[in-house]
Amino acid sequence: MPTLASRHPEDMITGVILAGGLGTRMGGVDKGLQLYDGKALVWHVAKRLAPQVDHLLINANRSEAEYASFGYPVLADQIIGFAGPLAGLHAALAAAQTPLVLTAPCDSPRLPLDLVYRLHCALQSANANLAIASAGGRLHPVFCLCRSSLLGQLEAYLEGGGRKVAAWCADMGAVEVDFSDQSEAFGNFNTLADLAKS
Helix, strand or coil, rough: CHHHHHHHHHEEEEEECHHHHCHHHHHHCHHHHHCCCCCCCHHHHHHHHHHHHCHHHHCCCHHHHHHHHCCEEECCCCCCCCCCHHHHHHHHHCCCCCCCCEEEEECCCCCCCHHHEEEEEEEHCCCHHHHEEEEEEEEEEEEEEEEEHHHHHHHHHCCCCCCCCCHHHHHHEEEEECCCHHHHHHHHCCCCHHHHCC
16 A cells, blocks of 8 residues: 555545534534544544545534644535535535545544545546445445546536535546445444444
């Protein structure tokens, strides 16, 4: 697996943790700040994702000071109205100084340690614009490696009212990368009850 130092400039990646949602299924609490094993969910995601990317950002639309305390730049959606994960990707594409952007949700604290490597290999092999994860026959399109050059297409999709991550990825010809060997890594927490059981 190549180290960050060995990456060519055209392969540099900005990672963004998506923590910009309303947390409606958690009763409106800020999901990324909820505790898992004594630490905020976003802390766990950052710990696993930061070594895999060249730069790491957190996409959040509230609790900005709390998210900034983890030591990474915080950026809010540019598309107003809590437009979902694609709005977070849009904000990251607009802010990133790298050719590639990787997204991961804030509620999957066990994400694969080889997530970026495998998505990047597939992206390069297929000469694709997007690579997304799948496992056990299920797509996980919020785990997405995207070329920054897709900003215009994503902006047009959002401005036209599009919100579905999987649909946009399919439109962009995303290559699917099978992580069935570690399906449990994509487990997430949607409710406070889920967290309480962990």
